Amino acid sequence: MRAVAGKVLAAEIVSFLNGTITGQGKSKFGVQFGAYATFSSFFGLADLPVTNPDFYGMTDYASSMAFELVTNASTSPFPAASDISVRFLFHNGTTNSSSPPVAYPLFGTGNELTPWNDFVTSMDKFSIGNTQAWCTACGNSTGTCAAYAPASSSGSSGSSVQNKAKSGNGLSPAVNGVIGAMVTLAVVLGLEALVLLVGGLRVVSKKTLAAGAVTAETISGGKAA
Structure with a gap:
Protein backbone atom coordinates (compact mmCIF):
# COMPACT_ATOMS: atom_id res chain seq x y z
CA MET A 1 0.00 0.00 0.00
CA ARG A 2 1.25 3.47 -0.89
CA ALA A 3 2.07 6.17 1.70
CA VAL A 4 2.56 3.70 4.56
CA ALA A 5 5.95 5.25 5.38
CA GLY A 6 4.39 8.69 5.78
CA LYS A 7 1.55 7.29 7.89
CA VAL A 8 3.96 5.57 10.27
CA LEU A 9 6.05 8.74 10.49
CA ALA A 10 2.95 10.78 11.32
CA ALA A 11 2.18 8.56 14.31
CA GLU A 12 5.77 8.81 15.53
CA ILE A 13 5.72 12.62 15.26
CA VAL A 14 2.51 12.88 17.28
CA SER A 15 3.82 10.40 19.85
CA PHE A 16 7.03 12.35 20.46
CA LEU A 17 5.39 15.78 20.57
CA ASN A 18 2.71 14.45 22.90
CA GLY A 19 5.44 13.10 25.16
CA THR A 20 7.01 16.55 25.23
CA ILE A 21 3.71 18.10 26.31
CA THR A 22 2.74 15.48 28.89
CA GLY A 23 6.30 15.46 30.22
CA GLN A 24 6.18 19.26 30.48
CA GLY A 25 9.20 19.80 28.29
CA LYS A 26 11.48 17.06 29.62
CA SER A 27 11.94 15.77 26.05
CA LYS A 28 12.83 18.87 24.10
CA PHE A 29 14.51 17.52 20.98
CA GLY A 30 14.05 14.44 18.83
CA VAL A 31 15.85 13.38 15.66
CA GLN A 32 14.89 10.78 13.08
CA PHE A 33 16.54 9.86 9.78
CA GLY A 34 14.58 8.55 6.82
CA ALA A 35 14.46 7.93 3.09
CA TYR A 36 13.32 10.22 0.28
CA ALA A 37 10.10 8.25 -0.12
CA THR A 38 9.13 8.98 3.48
CA PHE A 39 9.33 12.72 2.78
CA SER A 40 7.17 12.44 -0.34
CA SER A 41 4.69 10.20 1.43
CA PHE A 42 4.17 12.61 4.29
CA PHE A 43 4.02 15.64 1.98
CA GLY A 44 1.07 14.15 0.15
CA LEU A 45 -0.77 13.09 3.31
CA ALA A 46 -0.36 16.54 4.89
CA ASP A 47 -1.60 18.32 1.72
CA LEU A 48 1.64 20.27 1.41
CA PRO A 49 1.53 20.33 -2.43
CA VAL A 50 -1.58 22.51 -2.07
CA THR A 51 0.63 25.11 -0.43
CA ASN A 52 3.58 24.77 -2.80
CA PRO A 53 3.76 22.60 -5.96
CA ASP A 54 7.46 22.00 -5.25
CA PHE A 55 6.36 19.39 -2.72
CA TYR A 56 5.40 17.18 -5.67
CA GLY A 57 9.11 16.80 -6.48
CA MET A 58 11.79 14.59 -4.97
CA THR A 59 13.72 16.11 -2.07
CA ASP A 60 17.44 16.80 -2.37
CA TYR A 61 20.13 15.05 -0.36
CA ALA A 62 20.31 16.14 3.32
CA SER A 63 16.87 17.74 3.27
CA SER A 64 15.15 18.27 6.60
CA MET A 65 11.75 18.97 8.06
CA ALA A 66 10.97 20.06 11.60
CA PHE A 67 7.95 20.31 13.87
CA GLU A 68 8.05 22.99 16.54
CA LEU A 69 5.78 23.37 19.55
CA VAL A 70 5.11 27.08 20.06
CA THR A 71 2.94 29.09 22.43
CA ASN A 72 2.09 32.67 23.32
CA ALA A 73 1.26 31.69 26.88
CA SER A 74 3.65 31.83 29.80
CA THR A 75 6.11 28.94 29.84
CA SER A 76 6.13 28.82 33.63
CA PRO A 77 4.27 26.77 34.59
CA PHE A 78 4.26 24.64 31.43
CA PRO A 79 1.42 25.78 29.12
CA ALA A 80 -1.72 23.72 28.67
CA ALA A 81 -2.21 21.73 25.46
CA SER A 82 -4.93 24.16 24.39
CA ASP A 83 -2.35 26.98 24.41
CA ILE A 84 0.17 25.13 22.24
CA SER A 85 0.42 25.13 18.43
CA VAL A 86 2.58 23.25 15.93
CA ARG A 87 4.71 24.87 13.24
CA PHE A 88 6.08 22.86 10.32
CA LEU A 89 9.37 23.86 8.67
CA PHE A 90 11.15 22.36 5.67
CA HIS A 91 14.42 22.92 3.86
CA ASN A 92 15.26 21.24 0.57
CA GLY A 93 18.91 20.24 0.73
CA THR A 94 21.59 21.17 3.23
CA THR A 95 20.63 24.00 5.57
CA ASN A 96 23.01 26.91 6.13
CA SER A 97 22.94 30.36 7.69
CA SER A 98 21.99 32.01 4.43
CA SER A 99 19.21 29.53 3.66
CA PRO A 100 17.24 28.60 6.80
CA PRO A 101 14.20 26.25 6.89
CA VAL A 102 10.90 27.78 5.78
CA ALA A 103 7.56 27.41 7.58
CA TYR A 104 4.67 25.97 5.54
CA PRO A 105 0.97 25.51 6.40
CA LEU A 106 -0.13 21.93 7.05
CA PHE A 107 -3.32 20.20 5.86
CA GLY A 108 -4.12 22.96 3.36
CA THR A 109 -5.30 25.37 6.06
CA GLY A 110 -3.16 28.28 4.92
CA ASN A 111 -2.03 28.89 8.51
CA GLU A 112 1.57 28.34 9.55
CA LEU A 113 0.49 27.61 13.12
CA THR A 114 -1.82 24.67 13.76
CA PRO A 115 -3.41 24.37 17.23
CA TRP A 116 -2.19 21.22 18.95
CA ASN A 117 -5.60 19.56 19.22
CA ASP A 118 -6.32 20.26 15.53
CA PHE A 119 -2.88 18.93 14.61
CA VAL A 120 -3.50 15.65 16.44
CA THR A 121 -6.96 15.26 14.91
CA SER A 122 -5.66 15.81 11.38
CA MET A 123 -2.68 13.49 11.82
CA ASP A 124 -4.84 10.74 13.35
CA LYS A 125 -6.91 10.63 10.17
CA PHE A 126 -4.08 8.86 8.33
CA SER A 127 -1.44 7.85 10.88
CA ILE A 128 -0.49 4.24 11.61
CA GLY A 129 0.62 3.89 15.22
CA ASN A 130 0.58 0.17 16.00
CA THR A 131 1.10 -3.25 14.47
CA GLN A 132 -2.60 -4.01 14.11
CA ALA A 133 -3.22 -0.79 12.18
CA TRP A 134 -0.21 -1.53 9.96
CA CYS A 135 -1.48 -5.05 9.22
CA THR A 136 -4.94 -3.72 8.39
CA ALA A 137 -3.58 -0.99 6.12
CA CYS A 138 -1.32 -3.43 4.26
CA GLY A 139 -3.96 -6.18 4.08
CA ASN A 140 -1.55 -8.65 5.65
CA SER A 141 -2.87 -11.61 7.67
CA THR A 142 0.23 -13.82 7.88
CA GLY A 143 3.24 -13.96 10.18
CA THR A 144 3.06 -11.31 12.89
CA CYS A 145 -0.24 -10.08 11.46
CA ALA A 146 -1.94 -13.47 11.90
CA ALA A 147 -2.82 -12.52 15.49
CA TYR A 148 -4.87 -9.58 14.20
CA ALA A 149 -6.63 -11.35 11.32
CA PRO A 150 -10.46 -11.40 11.53
CA ALA A 151 -11.97 -14.69 12.68
CA SER A 152 -13.72 -15.14 9.33
CA SER A 153 -10.42 -14.73 7.49
CA SER A 154 -8.73 -17.26 9.74
CA GLY A 155 -11.57 -19.72 9.21
CA SER A 156 -11.54 -19.30 5.45
CA SER A 157 -7.76 -19.67 5.43
CA GLY A 158 -8.03 -22.88 7.42
CA SER A 159 -10.69 -24.25 5.08
CA SER A 160 -8.55 -23.34 2.11
CA VAL A 161 -5.59 -25.21 3.55
Missing part, protein backbone atom coordinates in the same frame (compact mmCIF):
# COMPACT_ATOMS: atom_id res chain seq x y z
CA GLN A 162 -7.74 -28.25 4.27
CA ASN A 163 -9.19 -28.19 0.78
CA LYS A 164 -5.72 -27.99 -0.70
CA ALA A 165 -4.63 -30.89 1.49
CA LYS A 166 -7.32 -33.07 -0.09
CA SER A 167 -6.93 -34.36 -3.60
CA GLY A 168 -9.54 -34.25 -6.30
CA ASN A 169 -10.82 -37.74 -5.33
CA GLY A 170 -11.78 -36.56 -1.84
CA LEU A 171 -9.27 -38.80 -0.05
CA SER A 172 -6.77 -37.64 2.52
CA PRO A 173 -3.04 -37.46 1.71
CA ALA A 174 -2.34 -40.45 3.98
CA VAL A 175 -4.82 -42.71 2.16
CA ASN A 176 -3.58 -41.56 -1.22
CA GLY A 177 -0.03 -42.32 -0.09
CA VAL A 178 -0.89 -45.92 0.83
CA ILE A 179 -2.72 -46.45 -2.45
CA GLY A 180 0.21 -45.01 -4.35
CA ALA A 181 2.66 -47.36 -2.60
CA MET A 182 0.50 -50.41 -3.36
CA VAL A 183 0.16 -49.44 -7.01
CA THR A 184 3.93 -48.98 -7.27
CA LEU A 185 4.55 -52.41 -5.71
CA ALA A 186 2.08 -54.03 -8.09
CA VAL A 187 3.81 -52.46 -11.07
CA VAL A 188 7.23 -53.68 -9.90
CA LEU A 189 5.99 -57.25 -9.36
CA GLY A 190 4.29 -57.20 -12.75
CA LEU A 191 7.52 -56.17 -14.48
CA GLU A 192 9.46 -58.92 -12.70
CA ALA A 193 6.91 -61.52 -13.81
CA LEU A 194 7.14 -60.28 -17.40
CA VAL A 195 10.95 -60.54 -17.36
CA LEU A 196 10.78 -64.12 -16.04
CA LEU A 197 8.21 -65.11 -18.64
CA VAL A 198 10.03 -63.60 -21.61
CA GLY A 199 13.42 -64.90 -20.48
CA GLY A 200 12.17 -68.42 -19.86
CA LEU A 201 13.20 -68.22 -16.25
CA ARG A 202 11.43 -69.56 -13.20
CA VAL A 203 11.56 -68.95 -9.50
CA VAL A 204 12.91 -71.79 -7.33
CA SER A 205 13.66 -72.09 -3.64
CA LYS A 206 17.14 -72.13 -2.10
CA LYS A 207 16.69 -75.80 -1.09
CA THR A 208 16.02 -76.77 -4.68
CA LEU A 209 19.09 -74.86 -5.81
CA ALA A 210 21.23 -76.54 -3.14
CA ALA A 211 19.98 -80.01 -4.08
CA GLY A 212 20.68 -79.32 -7.72
CA ALA A 213 24.20 -78.23 -6.93
CA VAL A 214 24.95 -81.44 -4.95
CA THR A 215 23.63 -83.65 -7.75
CA ALA A 216 25.76 -81.82 -10.29
CA GLU A 217 28.86 -82.29 -8.16
CA THR A 218 28.11 -86.03 -7.74
CA ILE A 219 27.71 -86.55 -11.45
CA SER A 220 30.80 -84.54 -12.19
CA GLY A 221 32.77 -86.54 -9.65
CA GLY A 222 31.59 -89.82 -11.15
CA LYS A 223 32.75 -88.90 -14.59
CA ALA A 224 36.11 -87.90 -13.26
CA ALA A 225 36.56 -91.32 -11.65
Whole structure:
Protein backbone atom coordinates (compact mmCIF):
# COMPACT_ATOMS: atom_id res chain seq x y z
CA MET A 1 0.00 0.00 0.00
CA ARG A 2 1.25 3.47 -0.89
CA ALA A 3 2.07 6.17 1.70
CA VAL A 4 2.56 3.70 4.56
CA ALA A 5 5.95 5.25 5.38
CA GLY A 6 4.39 8.69 5.78
CA LYS A 7 1.55 7.29 7.89
CA VAL A 8 3.96 5.57 10.27
CA LEU A 9 6.05 8.74 10.49
CA ALA A 10 2.95 10.78 11.32
CA ALA A 11 2.18 8.56 14.31
CA GLU A 12 5.77 8.81 15.53
CA ILE A 13 5.72 12.62 15.26
CA VAL A 14 2.51 12.88 17.28
CA SER A 15 3.82 10.40 19.85
CA PHE A 16 7.03 12.35 20.46
CA LEU A 17 5.39 15.78 20.57
CA ASN A 18 2.71 14.45 22.90
CA GLY A 19 5.44 13.10 25.16
CA THR A 20 7.01 16.55 25.23
CA ILE A 21 3.71 18.10 26.31
CA THR A 22 2.74 15.48 28.89
CA GLY A 23 6.30 15.46 30.22
CA GLN A 24 6.18 19.26 30.48
CA GLY A 25 9.20 19.80 28.29
CA LYS A 26 11.48 17.06 29.62
CA SER A 27 11.94 15.77 26.05
CA LYS A 28 12.83 18.87 24.10
CA PHE A 29 14.51 17.52 20.98
CA GLY A 30 14.05 14.44 18.83
CA VAL A 31 15.85 13.38 15.66
CA GLN A 32 14.89 10.78 13.08
CA PHE A 33 16.54 9.86 9.78
CA GLY A 34 14.58 8.55 6.82
CA ALA A 35 14.46 7.93 3.09
CA TYR A 36 13.32 10.22 0.28
CA ALA A 37 10.10 8.25 -0.12
CA THR A 38 9.13 8.98 3.48
CA PHE A 39 9.33 12.72 2.78
CA SER A 40 7.17 12.44 -0.34
CA SER A 41 4.69 10.20 1.43
CA PHE A 42 4.17 12.61 4.29
CA PHE A 43 4.02 15.64 1.98
CA GLY A 44 1.07 14.15 0.15
CA LEU A 45 -0.77 13.09 3.31
CA ALA A 46 -0.36 16.54 4.89
CA ASP A 47 -1.60 18.32 1.72
CA LEU A 48 1.64 20.27 1.41
CA PRO A 49 1.53 20.33 -2.43
CA VAL A 50 -1.58 22.51 -2.07
CA THR A 51 0.63 25.11 -0.43
CA ASN A 52 3.58 24.77 -2.80
CA PRO A 53 3.76 22.60 -5.96
CA ASP A 54 7.46 22.00 -5.25
CA PHE A 55 6.36 19.39 -2.72
CA TYR A 56 5.40 17.18 -5.67
CA GLY A 57 9.11 16.80 -6.48
CA MET A 58 11.79 14.59 -4.97
CA THR A 59 13.72 16.11 -2.07
CA ASP A 60 17.44 16.80 -2.37
CA TYR A 61 20.13 15.05 -0.36
CA ALA A 62 20.31 16.14 3.32
CA SER A 63 16.87 17.74 3.27
CA SER A 64 15.15 18.27 6.60
CA MET A 65 11.75 18.97 8.06
CA ALA A 66 10.97 20.06 11.60
CA PHE A 67 7.95 20.31 13.87
CA GLU A 68 8.05 22.99 16.54
CA LEU A 69 5.78 23.37 19.55
CA VAL A 70 5.11 27.08 20.06
CA THR A 71 2.94 29.09 22.43
CA ASN A 72 2.09 32.67 23.32
CA ALA A 73 1.26 31.69 26.88
CA SER A 74 3.65 31.83 29.80
CA THR A 75 6.11 28.94 29.84
CA SER A 76 6.13 28.82 33.63
CA PRO A 77 4.27 26.77 34.59
CA PHE A 78 4.26 24.64 31.43
CA PRO A 79 1.42 25.78 29.12
CA ALA A 80 -1.72 23.72 28.67
CA ALA A 81 -2.21 21.73 25.46
CA SER A 82 -4.93 24.16 24.39
CA ASP A 83 -2.35 26.98 24.41
CA ILE A 84 0.17 25.13 22.24
CA SER A 85 0.42 25.13 18.43
CA VAL A 86 2.58 23.25 15.93
CA ARG A 87 4.71 24.87 13.24
CA PHE A 88 6.08 22.86 10.32
CA LEU A 89 9.37 23.86 8.67
CA PHE A 90 11.15 22.36 5.67
CA HIS A 91 14.42 22.92 3.86
CA ASN A 92 15.26 21.24 0.57
CA GLY A 93 18.91 20.24 0.73
CA THR A 94 21.59 21.17 3.23
CA THR A 95 20.63 24.00 5.57
CA ASN A 96 23.01 26.91 6.13
CA SER A 97 22.94 30.36 7.69
CA SER A 98 21.99 32.01 4.43
CA SER A 99 19.21 29.53 3.66
CA PRO A 100 17.24 28.60 6.80
CA PRO A 101 14.20 26.25 6.89
CA VAL A 102 10.90 27.78 5.78
CA ALA A 103 7.56 27.41 7.58
CA TYR A 104 4.67 25.97 5.54
CA PRO A 105 0.97 25.51 6.40
CA LEU A 106 -0.13 21.93 7.05
CA PHE A 107 -3.32 20.20 5.86
CA GLY A 108 -4.12 22.96 3.36
CA THR A 109 -5.30 25.37 6.06
CA GLY A 110 -3.16 28.28 4.92
CA ASN A 111 -2.03 28.89 8.51
CA GLU A 112 1.57 28.34 9.55
CA LEU A 113 0.49 27.61 13.12
CA THR A 114 -1.82 24.67 13.76
CA PRO A 115 -3.41 24.37 17.23
CA TRP A 116 -2.19 21.22 18.95
CA ASN A 117 -5.60 19.56 19.22
CA ASP A 118 -6.32 20.26 15.53
CA PHE A 119 -2.88 18.93 14.61
CA VAL A 120 -3.50 15.65 16.44
CA THR A 121 -6.96 15.26 14.91
CA SER A 122 -5.66 15.81 11.38
CA MET A 123 -2.68 13.49 11.82
CA ASP A 124 -4.84 10.74 13.35
CA LYS A 125 -6.91 10.63 10.17
CA PHE A 126 -4.08 8.86 8.33
CA SER A 127 -1.44 7.85 10.88
CA ILE A 128 -0.49 4.24 11.61
CA GLY A 129 0.62 3.89 15.22
CA ASN A 130 0.58 0.17 16.00
CA THR A 131 1.10 -3.25 14.47
CA GLN A 132 -2.60 -4.01 14.11
CA ALA A 133 -3.22 -0.79 12.18
CA TRP A 134 -0.21 -1.53 9.96
CA CYS A 135 -1.48 -5.05 9.22
CA THR A 136 -4.94 -3.72 8.39
CA ALA A 137 -3.58 -0.99 6.12
CA CYS A 138 -1.32 -3.43 4.26
CA GLY A 139 -3.96 -6.18 4.08
CA ASN A 140 -1.55 -8.65 5.65
CA SER A 141 -2.87 -11.61 7.67
CA THR A 142 0.23 -13.82 7.88
CA GLY A 143 3.24 -13.96 10.18
CA THR A 144 3.06 -11.31 12.89
CA CYS A 145 -0.24 -10.08 11.46
CA ALA A 146 -1.94 -13.47 11.90
CA ALA A 147 -2.82 -12.52 15.49
CA TYR A 148 -4.87 -9.58 14.20
CA ALA A 149 -6.63 -11.35 11.32
CA PRO A 150 -10.46 -11.40 11.53
CA ALA A 151 -11.97 -14.69 12.68
CA SER A 152 -13.72 -15.14 9.33
CA SER A 153 -10.42 -14.73 7.49
CA SER A 154 -8.73 -17.26 9.74
CA GLY A 155 -11.57 -19.72 9.21
CA SER A 156 -11.54 -19.30 5.45
CA SER A 157 -7.76 -19.67 5.43
CA GLY A 158 -8.03 -22.88 7.42
CA SER A 159 -10.69 -24.25 5.08
CA SER A 160 -8.55 -23.34 2.11
CA VAL A 161 -5.59 -25.21 3.55
CA GLN A 162 -7.74 -28.25 4.27
CA ASN A 163 -9.19 -28.19 0.78
CA LYS A 164 -5.72 -27.99 -0.70
CA ALA A 165 -4.63 -30.89 1.49
CA LYS A 166 -7.32 -33.07 -0.09
CA SER A 167 -6.93 -34.36 -3.60
CA GLY A 168 -9.54 -34.25 -6.30
CA ASN A 169 -10.82 -37.74 -5.33
CA GLY A 170 -11.78 -36.56 -1.84
CA LEU A 171 -9.27 -38.80 -0.05
CA SER A 172 -6.77 -37.64 2.52
CA PRO A 173 -3.04 -37.46 1.71
CA ALA A 174 -2.34 -40.45 3.98
CA VAL A 175 -4.82 -42.71 2.16
CA ASN A 176 -3.58 -41.56 -1.22
CA GLY A 177 -0.03 -42.32 -0.09
CA VAL A 178 -0.89 -45.92 0.83
CA ILE A 179 -2.72 -46.45 -2.45
CA GLY A 180 0.21 -45.01 -4.35
CA ALA A 181 2.66 -47.36 -2.60
CA MET A 182 0.50 -50.41 -3.36
CA VAL A 183 0.16 -49.44 -7.01
CA THR A 184 3.93 -48.98 -7.27
CA LEU A 185 4.55 -52.41 -5.71
CA ALA A 186 2.08 -54.03 -8.09
CA VAL A 187 3.81 -52.46 -11.07
CA VAL A 188 7.23 -53.68 -9.90
CA LEU A 189 5.99 -57.25 -9.36
CA GLY A 190 4.29 -57.20 -12.75
CA LEU A 191 7.52 -56.17 -14.48
CA GLU A 192 9.46 -58.92 -12.70
CA ALA A 193 6.91 -61.52 -13.81
CA LEU A 194 7.14 -60.28 -17.40
CA VAL A 195 10.95 -60.54 -17.36
CA LEU A 196 10.78 -64.12 -16.04
CA LEU A 197 8.21 -65.11 -18.64
CA VAL A 198 10.03 -63.60 -21.61
CA GLY A 199 13.42 -64.90 -20.48
CA GLY A 200 12.17 -68.42 -19.86
CA LEU A 201 13.20 -68.22 -16.25
CA ARG A 202 11.43 -69.56 -13.20
CA VAL A 203 11.56 -68.95 -9.50
CA VAL A 204 12.91 -71.79 -7.33
CA SER A 205 13.66 -72.09 -3.64
CA LYS A 206 17.14 -72.13 -2.10
CA LYS A 207 16.69 -75.80 -1.09
CA THR A 208 16.02 -76.77 -4.68
CA LEU A 209 19.09 -74.86 -5.81
CA ALA A 210 21.23 -76.54 -3.14
CA ALA A 211 19.98 -80.01 -4.08
CA GLY A 212 20.68 -79.32 -7.72
CA ALA A 213 24.20 -78.23 -6.93
CA VAL A 214 24.95 -81.44 -4.95
CA THR A 215 23.63 -83.65 -7.75
CA ALA A 216 25.76 -81.82 -10.29
CA GLU A 217 28.86 -82.29 -8.16
CA THR A 218 28.11 -86.03 -7.74
CA ILE A 219 27.71 -86.55 -11.45
CA SER A 220 30.80 -84.54 -12.19
CA GLY A 221 32.77 -86.54 -9.65
CA GLY A 222 31.59 -89.82 -11.15
CA LYS A 223 32.75 -88.90 -14.59
CA ALA A 224 36.11 -87.90 -13.26
CA ALA A 225 36.56 -91.32 -11.65
